[in-house]
Amino acid sequence: MGKKNGEDKRGLKLLFWNIAGLKKKDNLFWDHVNNFDFVGLTETWILERDWNKLKDVLPEEFQWKLQGAKKEKRKGRAKSGIITGVKKDIKEIEEGQ
Template identity: 95%
Template sequence: MGKKNGEDKRGLKLLFWNIAGLKKKDNLFWDYVKNFDFVGLTETWILERDWNKLKDVLPKEFQWKLQGAKKEKRKSRAKGGIITGVKKHKRGR
């Protein structure tokens, strides 16, 4: 955590999680996610068409990207989907 010889020893924290659906995650989940610098969430089941609604509720400390889930059949549940987040750091850090 501290500095030694002018170097930052903090390191970067990475989270990679198969979350089996993202829509019902609560504030406790998102508070945990905020502890990381890079986030990879797989099996989100989020379709491209739902992305605009969802990205408004994601933590603002991150820049988020979506690889949307796919449906095999019209009435089936979406499969797959990946969301990645990179924490925005303020200049001078």
């Protein structure tokens, strides 16, 4: 950590977590998430159709993406689902650029 000649030497922090459902996470959970630069949340159980509602409660410091959960049957909860987040102040460079 710290700076040398104006460079940030803190490194990057990654969080990967099987959270077993995202809808009931509280502010303490999101405060913890904010301590990281890259976030991967698995087993979110979030369907594509619920994504727009959920985006409003996610920390604004991140760029979020969803791989929606799937329902095998009409009734019951969805399975799987992944949400990834990257802090907005981190520049993303796509392959081939």
